[in-house]
Amino acid sequence: xxxxxxxxxxxxxxxxxxxxxxxxxxxxxxxxxxxxxxxxxxxxxxxxxxxxxxxxxxxxxxxxxxxxxxxxxxxxxxxxxxxxxxxxxxxxxxxxxxxxxxxxxxxxxxxxxxxxxxxxxxxxxxxxxxxxxxxxxxxxxxxxxxxxxxxxxxxxxxxxxxxxxxxxxxxxxxxxxxxxxxxxxxxxxxxxxxxxxxxxxxxxxxxxxxxxxxxxxxxxxxxxxxxxxxxxxxxxxxxxxxxxxxxxxxxxxxxxxxxxxxxxxxxxxxxxxxxxxxxxxxxxxxxxxxxxxxxxxxxxxxxxxxx
Amino acid sequence: xxxxxxxxxxxxxxxxxxxxxxxxxxxxxxxxxxxxxxxxxxxxxxxxxxxxxxxxxxxxxxxxxxxxxxxxxxxxxxxxxxxxxxxxxxxxxxxxxxxxxxxxxxxxxxxxxxxxxxxxxxxxxxxxxxxxxxxxxxxxxxxxxxxxxxxxxxxxxxxxxxxxxxxxxxxxxxxxxxxxxxxxxxxxxxxxxxxxxxxxxxxxxxxxxxxxxxxxxxxxxxxxxxxxxxxxxxxxxxxxxxxxxxxxxxxxxxxxxxxxxxxxxxxxxxxxxxxxxxxxxxxxxxxxxxxxxxxxxxxxxxxxxxx
Numbered sequence: 001x002x003x004x005x006x007x008x009x010x011x012x013x014x015x016x017x018x019x020x021x022x023x024x025x026x027x028x029x030x031x032x033x034x035x036x037x038x039x040x041x042x043x044x045x046x047x048x049x050x051x052x053x054x055x056x057x058x059x060x061x062x063x064x065x066x067x068x069x070x071x072x073x074x075x076x077x078x079x080x081x082x083x084x085x086x087x088x089x090x091x092x093x094x095x096x097x098x099x100x101x102x103x104x105x106x107x108x109x110x111x112x113x114x115x116x117x118x119x120x121x122x123x124x125x126x127x128x129x130x131x132x133x134x135x136x137x138x139x140x141x142x143x144x145x146x147x148x149x150x151x152x153x154x155x156x157x158x159x160x161x162x163x164x165x166x167x168x169x170x171x172x173x174x175x176x177x178x179x180x181x182x183x184x185x186x187x188x189x190x191x192x193x194x195x196x197x198x199x200x201x202x203x204x205x206x207x208x209x210x211x212x213x214x215x216x217x218x219x220x221x222x223x224x225x226x227x228x229x230x231x232x233x234x235x236x237x238x239x240x241x242x243x244x245x246x247x248x249x250x251x252x253x254x255x256x257x258x259x260x261x262x263x264x265x266x267x268x269x270x271x272x273x274x275x276x277x278x279x280x281x282x283x284x285x286x287x288x289x290x291x292x293x294x295x296x297x298x299x300x301x302x303x304x305x306x307x
Numbered sequence: 308x309x310x311x312x313x314x315x316x317x318x319x320x321x322x323x324x325x326x327x328x329x330x331x332x333x334x335x336x337x338x339x340x341x342x343x344x345x346x347x348x349x350x351x352x353x354x355x356x357x358x359x360x361x362x363x364x365x366x367x368x369x370x371x372x373x374x375x376x377x378x379x380x381x382x383x384x385x386x387x388x389x390x391x392x393x394x395x396x397x398x399x400x401x402x403x404x405x406x407x408x409x410x411x412x413x414x415x416x417x418x419x420x421x422x423x424x425x426x427x428x429x430x431x432x433x434x435x436x437x438x439x440x441x442x443x444x445x446x447x448x449x450x451x452x453x454x455x456x457x458x459x460x461x462x463x464x465x466x467x468x469x470x471x472x473x474x475x476x477x478x479x480x481x482x483x484x485x486x487x488x489x490x491x492x493x494x495x496x497x498x499x500x501x502x503x504x505x506x507x508x509x510x511x512x513x514x515x516x517x518x519x520x521x522x523x524x525x526x527x528x529x530x531x532x533x534x535x536x537x538x539x540x541x542x543x544x545x546x547x548x549x550x551x552x553x554x555x556x557x558x559x560x561x562x563x564x565x566x567x568x569x570x571x572x573x574x575x576x577x578x579x580x581x582x583x584x585x586x587x588x589x590x591x592x593x594x595x596x597x598x599x600x601x602x603x604x605x606x607x608x609x610x611x612x613x614x
Contacts, residue, residue: 089491184396187534208515211532220529220606225518227494250612259609293611299527300607302566304600305557 002042002067002116003248004141005033005241006108006133007123009047009071010080013097014276016231017088024277025057027080028123028147031234034281035268036121036245037064038289043245044114046070046133048102050078060282069111077102090229091206110136118142119248121240124149127156127163134166143253145169145244146198147236150176165197168253171240173204186211187218200258202243204236212262214255221262222300224270224292231276235269238281242268267292309349309374309423310555311448312340312548313415313440314430316354316378317387320404321583323538324395331584332364334387335430335454338541341588342575343428343552344371345596350552351421353377353440355409357385367589376418384409397536398513417443425449426555428547431456434463434470441473450560452476452551453505454543457483472504475560478547480511493518494525507565509550511543519569521562528569529607531577531599538583542576545588549575574599 007029014021029047036043044067049057051073061068083097108129120141122130130146146167152160153176164170170193174186180196181189190201190213201213205223212219243265250257270292274280314336321328336354343350351374356364358380368375390404415436427448429437437453453474459467460483471477477500481493487503488496493510497520500508508520512530519526550572557564577599581587 185534185536187532191534205515208512209527209529218532218606219609220516220532221609222516222527222529222607225494225525225527227492227498229492256610260612263609263611297611299525300529300609302526302528302570302607303563304570304597304604305567 001118002044002114003036003040003119003121003244004044004046004070004110004114004117004133005029005036005121005123005244006046006130007032007121007125007147007237008080008103009045009049009053010082011052012081012233012277013083014231014233015085016090016276017086018228018230019276021276023081025060026082026234026277028234028237030061030278031237031272031281032121032123032241032244033061033066034064034278035238035241035265035272036248037066038268038284038286039242039245039264040248041065042248043067044070044117046108046110046114048072048074048106049080050102051075053079060278064282067113070109070114072109074102084233086232090232108133108136115139119244120144121244122146122167123237123240127152127159131163131166143168143244143247145171145240147171147240148176150179153179161196167198169200169202169258170198171202171204171236173206173236177201177203190218202262204239210239210262210266212258214258217255219255219259219262221259221266222296223266224295224299226270226273229273232273233277234281235272238272239265239269241265263293263296267296308425309351309421310343310347310426310428310551311351311353311377311417311421311424311440312336312343312428312430312551313353313437314339314428314432314544315387315410316352316356316360317389318359319388319540319584320390321538321540322392323397323583324393325535325537326583328583330388332367333389333541333584335541335544337368337585338544338579338588339428339430339548339551340368340373341371341585342545342548342572342579343555344373345575345591345593346549346552346571347555348372349555350374351377351424353415353417353421355379355381355413356387357409358382360386367585371589374420377416377421379416381409391540393539397539415440415443422446426551427451428551429453429474430544430547434459434466438470438473450475450551450554452478452547454478454547455483457486460486468503474505476507476509476565477505478509478511480513484508484510497525509569511546517546517569517573519565521565524562526562526566526569528566528573529603530573531602531606533577533580536580539580540584541588542579545579546572546576548572570600570603574603
């Protein structure tokens with residue numbers, strides 16, 4: 001039994017009002033697998049890099065117990081590279097450079113040892129690649145989580161809808177939920193999207209937290225208000241990784257565990273933004289995470305004292 | 308012992324994508340006192356109207372046990388009138404007409420029978436009028452809540468700061484918190500504002516809920532996601548009225564009761580937007596409110612199952 005995370009492993013160069021980095025290790029699968037590793041010790045990744053990706057870069061993941069057998073290294077090619085600059089409010093950013101490189105012809109190969117997959121996180125990639133991974137697993141995982149974005153809605157909606165049909169949980173942000181459903185109200189948007197395949201929908205609202213929809217039930221997870229957001233890169237992927245990592249650990253998929261999983265994901269995401277790139281994610285421990293989880297309890301607990 | 312609410316009692320004409328109204332009874336003190344009346348039966352208002360305000364309009368309030376002795380009726384003058392049109396997203400609106408009328412020379416007279424005031428809600432008015440009310444009370448109330456808006460920050464910040472110094476709780480929205488503090492991060496904004504006088508700060512975020520700050524503690528109240536928002540007019544005032552009405556009922560001011568009060572206020576506000584104007588607020592009962600409060604419990608409860 002294992003958790004497989006497919007997504008980008010990449011180099012990022014990031015500029016925020018607090019400073020800038022040279023090329024550092026990033027990518028959705030990097031953030032998500034590091035986050036998941038704190039909750040589940042059989043986390044495996046499927047991804048591709050070029051030969052510019054160093055042994056010590058891979059060690060970042062392996063030191064956290066992440067299985068990298070499914071990480072293809074393409075000789076003579078370069079890793080996916082993204083560079084971006086955040087505005088002062090940290091809520092918007094300009095993409096300065098996107099070099100697909102190895103990602104252009106990415107064929108997600110599933111090692112034989114990954115066929116025990118029970119939990120599958122399909123990070124943001126083309127809907128075809130995401131679908132290919134599902135098809136290449138001999139047995140359908142117990143839970144498939146799909147992350148996607150407006151870009152695929154803009155240019156290949158039909159393909160995306162085909163892939164969405166196959167998954168259990170969809171994670172998108174509020175404007176993407178509106179785009180996908182054609183509904184402005186998030187409740188109406190969710191009701192429509194829950195007829196497209198997924199049984200659970202997570203709508204990410206950044207600093208405003210996240211909403212989970214399932215049947216006629218709704219859960220609202222708060223975001224931890226932070227004095228400083230140092231670098232928001234990877235926060236959404238960290239959230240998704242913490243979410244599925246917690247569920248894989250618990251081993252039972254139901255609405256209650258899903259609610260808790262949103263809090264675990266949110267807690268990990270709140271660490272992610274405290275330093276540049278993966279830096280903060282690399283140095284966590286169980287005690288630090290437990291204290292942060294208690295902050296989420298204080299943040300949202302109240303009592304109905306009358307009726 | 309009583310709860311006094313000062314604010315506008317007015318006529319509104321509202322247009323939303325769902326329809327439009329003729330002149331209907333509105334105003335901050337109307338919404339807030341109706342909301343408070345469900346939790347506390349000694350709610351009194353201080354406000355002014357013209358002789359166009361009918362007996363049956365006043366009866367709307369009195370039927371809910373709201374004491375209107377402090378409602379001045381100016382013969383030969385007209386009531387404050389506001390007309391607005393909401394855009395399709397319901398998050399923005401155009402003001403079509405604002406006629407101050409009686410409000411232009413409003414002198415808030417406190418009836419002798421109001422001198423037992425323990426809880427005071429200063430609805431959005433000029434900072435001078437708000438301050439006058441505090442000065443005219445023989446004894447400082449146990450709790451003073453102040454609502455204000457960006458308009459007063461734009462044109463009379465010094466006056467506003469003088470009034471803010473005198474209160475216990477300030478309620479503003481997120482952009483107003485940023486304007487008042489000069490800080491973008493809401494945590495930093497709150498830390499600054501909590502040095503300006505108020506011991507508690509409530510930041511209202513509309514469909515994203517509300518945050519309560521006190522010392523180094525934060526509470527995040529979710530908003531109930533709704534399929535249809537019919538008319539947002541008065542939701543913020545309803546929230547404030549439910550908030551202080553609950554606190555007046557409980558009778559003890561502390562952070563825990565304040566947290567609960569935010570949920571009670573949010574629950575009342577979630578009703579307010581379901582119909583035009585005060586319509587939904589007028590027809591509530593304890594059972595309906597108790598069921599809505601339970602929805603807030605389901606919406607935000609989770610469990611930390613490990614550490």
